[in-house]
Structure formats: C-alpha cells, structure tokens
Amino acid sequence: MKATSLILISLAVIATVNACTDTxxxxxxxxxxxxxxxxxxxxxxxxxxxxxxxxxxxxxxxxxxxxxxxxxxxxxNDTNASLKGDNSGCQCKANFYGTPNAVSGGATGCSACPTGTTSPAGTAAVTSCACNDTNASLKGDNSGCQCKANFYGTPNAVAGGATGCTACPTGSAAAAGSTAVTSCACNDTNSSLKADNSACVCKANFYGTPNAVAGGATGCTACPTGTTSTAGTTVIGSCACPDTNAALNSATPPVCQCKANFYGTPTASGASGCTACPSGQTAPAGSATNVCKAASTSSTYILPI
Incomplete structure (x- = not known):
C-alpha cells in the first residue's frame, strides 16, 4: 500500500515538473x-x-x-512563396507572381513568370514580369516576350545578354512582335527600304529624299508623266524618258523632248520617235521637225607672199 502511494506521488511530481504553463x-x-x-x-x-x-x-x-x-x-505553406521582408506574411518568390495559397498542401497561388522574364519577390501580376531583353516587352496574351514596336528580331531570354531586337532603320517603323527587318515600313509612303535594308529611299518612278517623320508630307515626288526612275533616285534629272533618244526639258512641268541632233516626237514605248540628223548635220534639243542643217564651218585664206 505504501509502495503504491509512493509511485502515485512520484508520477504527480513528474507531471507537475513536465507541465508547461505556456499553452x-x-x-x-x-x-x-x-x-x-x-x-x-x-x-x-x-x-x-x-x-x-x-x-x-x-x-x-x-x-x-x-x-x-x-x-x-x-x-x-505555398512552396513558391517566402516571408516578406517585415515577416508579416508570405509573398510570391522572385520570378513568380500571384497571391500565395495560405493552405498547407494546396495548389500554389504563385505562377512562374513567362520564359525570358523576371520579377522581384512580391509581384502580384504577370504584367510586372519584365523581359530580360531591354528592347522587348510582353506579348498581348502575356505568354512570352516579343520585340517592342520599331524593333525586329527574337528577344534574348538571358538576363544581361546582348539584345536580340534590332532597331528599325531610321525613318521606318514596325509593330511590336516584328521578327524581320522587312517588317519595318518607311514612314514616307512613297519610299521603301533599300535592297540592303539599311535605310529608306524613294520608290521606283519617284525622286527626292524620304521624309523620316511619320505622318509628314512626302519627300518623294513622282517623276514627270511618261518617265521612269529606279528606286533611290534623288534628282528629277535621273527620271528617264522611255524613248532612249529623248530627255527631259527644263519646262514646268518638264516633258520629254528629242535630244540635240534628233528631231520628232518621243514615244512612250516601242521604237524611238526621234530621228537622228544626217551625218554632219545638227539640230537643237526639242526639235519636233527636221530642222537639221550642216554644221557651220570656217575657212582660213592665206594671202600669197
């Protein structure tokens, strides 16, 4: 009986010792x-x-x-979240966005930023995920990065790497997401990119210097009626008459006329309408009829001694 009492007392003492007052x-x-x-x-x-x-x-x-x-x-509890700086709660980790799920074992509320983008911890919206390529931005559906407006190429997904988006040539523009330089359209509607895509030039059958400002007046003037020019022509004198024996005159506006030493009416196509003067004869440029005449000569008479 005494032994049993001692055991019970001992257990009570142990329980008292092991009991925490802090709940x-x-x-x-x-x-x-x-x-x-x-x-x-x-x-x-x-x-x-x-x-x-x-x-x-x-x-x-x-x-x-x-x-x-x-x-x-x-x-x-959300594996894609971590404590805020002030330890007041959870926030999505860097390179994730959303609202952390507070329930242990539940689906994460933090989604990974699109490939090629990064975000600081605590980002709530996908639009805060910034493309690593400084010349790129998120697509409209936020699924990834694309070159910004007026750039072309493929964005570099690696942070700190060289950009994969090249600026359009001066005087041209492109929509966001353009991948090729040929998508860069010249701001002057009468111009187009050079063959090497390095700059804008006046289109074929125009001459001048393209206006680089979008919406401004064109700097490329149409060649006179009936004349043609190659792309990149800068002066009216390079607008060629279709009749190879004709050239532009100085009238306003200029028109095609037969060259010097030819006469007739220039043709717009086919055989020339300008006939060459006979050998040894000349005619002024613009002659519509045969006014060819022998070239004037002078003779010298030497008096006998």
Whole structure:
C-alpha cells in the first residue's frame, strides 16, 4: 500500500515538473518547455518575458527543440512563396507572381513568370514580369516576350545578354512582335527600304529624299508623266524618258523632248520617235521637225607672199 502511494506521488511530481504553463509550449527532453509547431520564440516557462508567438498567416513551423527560435523558422505553406521582408506574411518568390495559397498542401497561388522574364519577390501580376531583353516587352496574351514596336528580331531570354531586337532603320517603323527587318515600313509612303535594308529611299518612278517623320508630307515626288526612275533616285534629272533618244526639258512641268541632233516626237514605248540628223548635220534639243542643217564651218585664206 505504501509502495503504491509512493509511485502515485512520484508520477504527480513528474507531471507537475513536465507541465508547461505556456499553452503554446510543450515540455521537451529534460522537461524544458519549447514552442509548439506553428509557433516561434521562447516559452514563458523558460523566460518570464518570453512568449511563443504564432507564425504569420500562411506559414507553419515544426515543434521547437530549442529556445529562441526565430520567425524565419516559419515557412510559407505555398512552396513558391517566402516571408516578406517585415515577416508579416508570405509573398510570391522572385520570378513568380500571384497571391500565395495560405493552405498547407494546396495548389500554389504563385505562377512562374513567362520564359525570358523576371520579377522581384512580391509581384502580384504577370504584367510586372519584365523581359530580360531591354528592347522587348510582353506579348498581348502575356505568354512570352516579343520585340517592342520599331524593333525586329527574337528577344534574348538571358538576363544581361546582348539584345536580340534590332532597331528599325531610321525613318521606318514596325509593330511590336516584328521578327524581320522587312517588317519595318518607311514612314514616307512613297519610299521603301533599300535592297540592303539599311535605310529608306524613294520608290521606283519617284525622286527626292524620304521624309523620316511619320505622318509628314512626302519627300518623294513622282517623276514627270511618261518617265521612269529606279528606286533611290534623288534628282528629277535621273527620271528617264522611255524613248532612249529623248530627255527631259527644263519646262514646268518638264516633258520629254528629242535630244540635240534628233528631231520628232518621243514615244512612250516601242521604237524611238526621234530621228537622228544626217551625218554632219545638227539640230537643237526639242526639235519636233527636221530642222537639221550642216554644221557651220570656217575657212582660213592665206594671202600669197
């Protein structure tokens, strides 16, 4: 009987020793009270001024095995999230966006940024995922990056790498997402890209210097009626008459006339309408009829001595 009483008294003493007055702590090995799972800090049973503080919303921690555990021991339930800088709660990790799922074991609320983009921790919207290529931006559907307006190519997905988007030639523009230089359209509607795509020139049958400003007056003037020019022509004199024996005159507007030493009416196609003067005869440019005449000559008479 006495033995039984002693055992019961001993168990009561042990229970008293192992009981924690801090309801958020549990006695560990040796009877020391440590904070429970989901809490951090130091039990009031260890330090009167201490406390086992509940982990921030959406986080959890394992049962402590030592005193003085920090809030950083509380990990976010969403694997793609981490504690905010002030430890007040969870935020999506860098290169993710969304709202962390606070429920342990649930689907993540943080989605990875599109390929080739990055974002700082705490990003809530996909539009905050910035393309690594500084000359690129997100597509309209936010599925990835594309070259910005007035650039062309394929964005470089690697941060810090050389851009894969090249600026359109001066005086031309392109819609966002353009992949080839040929998508860069000259701002002057009467001009087009040179064969090497390096700049804008007046189109065939125009002459001048293209206006680089979008919406401005054209700098390329149509060649006179009935004349043609190759792309890139800058002066009216390079507008050629279809009749190879004719050339533009100086009238306003200029028209085709037979060249010097020819006469007739230039043709727009087919055989020339300008006939050559007979050998040794000349005619002024623009002669419509046969006014050819022998070239004037001068003779020298030497007096006899």
């Amino acid at each position: 958020n702590a549990t006695a560990g090995a040796g009877g020391t009270c440590f904070c429970n799972a989901g809490y951090y800090g130091t039990s009031t049973d260890v330090t009167p001024s201490g406390s086992c503080t509940k982990c921030p919303t959406g986080t959890n921690s394992v049962a402590a095995t030592a005193s003085g555990t920090l809030v950083s021991s509380c990990t976010c």
